[in-house]
Amino acid sequence: MKFLTKPLLLTLSLLAAGCNHTSSTGKETTNADGKKLVIGATMLSMQHEFIVNVHDEMVKKAEQDGVELITVDAERSALKQVEQVESFIAQNVDAIILNPAEVEACSPAVAKALAAGIPIVNVNSETSTKPSAFVGSDDVESGRIAMQFLADKLGGKGNVVMIEGYMGQAGQLKRAQGALEVLKKYPNMKLLAQQTGQWDRAKGMSLMENWIQSYGNQINAVFAHNDEMALGAVKALTDAGMKDKVIVVGIDAITDGLQAVKKGTLDATVFQNAKQQGAQAVEIAIKAAKKQPYDKEVLIPFQLVTKDNLSQFMKE
Numbered sequence: 105m106k107f108l109t110k111p112l113l114l115t116l117s118l119l120a121a122g123c124n125h126t127s128s129t130g131k132e133t134t135n136a137d138g139k140k141l142v143i144g145a146t147m148l149s150m151q152h153e154f155i156v157n158v159h160d161e162m163v164k165k166a167e168q169d170g171v172e173l174i175t176v177d178a179e180r181s182a183l184k185q186v187e188q189v190e191s192f193i194a195q196n197v198d199a200i201i202l203n204p205a206e207v208e209a210c211s212p213a214v215a216k217a218l219a220a221g222i223p224i225v226n227v228n229s230e231t232s233t234k235p236s237a238f239v240g241s242d243d244v245e246s247g248r249i250a251m252q253f254l255a256d257k258l259g260g261k262g263n264v265v266m267i268e269g270y271m272g273q274a275g276q277l278k279r280a281q282g283a284l285e286v287l288k289k290y291p292n293m294k295l296l297a298q299q300t301g302q303w304d305r306a307k308g309m310s311l312m313e314n315w316i317q318s319y320g321n322q323i324n325a326v327f328a329h330n331d332e333m334a335l336g337a338v339k340a341l342t343d344a345g346m347k348d349k350v351i352v353v354g355i356d357a358i359t360d361g362l363q364a365v366k367k368g369t370l371d372a373t374v375f376q377n378a379k380q381q382g383a384q385a386v387e388i389a390i391k392a393a394k395k396q397p398y399d400k401e402v403l404i405p406f407q408l409v410t411k412d413n414l415s416q417f418m419k420e
Contacts, residue, residue: 132170133170135198140172141393143200144201145203146188148228149178151179152303154358154378157382158227158381165383169390173386174195183209185213193222199222199224204226204231207272214231214235218236225238225239225388227381227385228241229275239404241404241405242405244279244282246374247280247281249282250327251283251285251287254327263294263323265327266283267300267328267337268298270302275330276329280298304333304336305332308332309336309339309340310340312339313343325350326350326351327353328353332358332360338369353371353374355406357417362414362418366411366418374406376406
């Protein structure tokens with residue numbers, strides 16, 4: 105399938121080379137010793153389209169600003185991510201960008217970098233230990249937007265199931281929090297079930313198939329924490345002949361998600377700006393490495409995407 109090609113090729117290249125380096129464009133940004141500035145980046149999983157989109161922008165920004173970006177894939181493992189940060193510290197990189205796999209289990213990586221005097225910027229997801237800076241979006245907001253969309257479509261009455269991301273990751277915790285905040289305002293809306301689909305389309309489909317067996321026509325709406333799982337749920341509902349009766353919303357506005365909104369199979373998604381997250385993470389890492397003033401927190405707003413405003417998100 106097309107959406108897997110890019111992440112798969114990049115993952116294979118990372119496995120072959122151990123890491124991914126930006127190429128030089130002639131322009132260089134140097135550190136205090138006059139050497140080309142080096143940033144180490146560890147990404148949650150290069151099998152996820154949204155994470156690949158964030159990384160693509162990091163690469164572009166690094167090339168534009170003449171810094172070396174060394175990227176490694178944590179493959180969803182917090183333990184591996186901590187080890188990767190330790191490796192960056194041993195390499196004495198100038199700054200680290202962390203796309204955390206978990207809130208708590210990745211916190212030691214942040215603490216180690218700070219103890220070594222190396223600035224560390226969290227991108228897209230959070231840790232309980234505060235990094236030098238955070239660049240991303242308020243995941244609670246995205247959960248509120250998605251569940252409010254469902255509440256409005258259902259007229260404040262109906263049964264919802266929620267497909268969650270990796271348990272313990274900030275996106276899972278905060279998107280669930282935002283959704284539950286909205287549900288509290290609607291006593292006639294009930295959360296029938298919630299379970300992780302691990303950000304994965306196939307797992308989202310399998311989970312939805314199980315819920316269809318358990319709850320059948322009781323299900324009125326689905327909130328999936330990302331588009332991949334939402335699209336898996338859409339497939340399961342379509343196969344069961346139920347899609348016309350069930351409203352589905354996801355988050356991220358990936359290419360497949362936007363196409364599904366266009367076709368009417370996905371009712372809505374919530375846009376998360378991968379370009380701004382990736383580019384600003386590198387920009388802040390450079391400033392922190394050069395001991396220049398920088399924003400400690402950059403929050404990029406989420407936006408609801410439906411057929412009504414779809415055109416503005418499908419320009420490219």
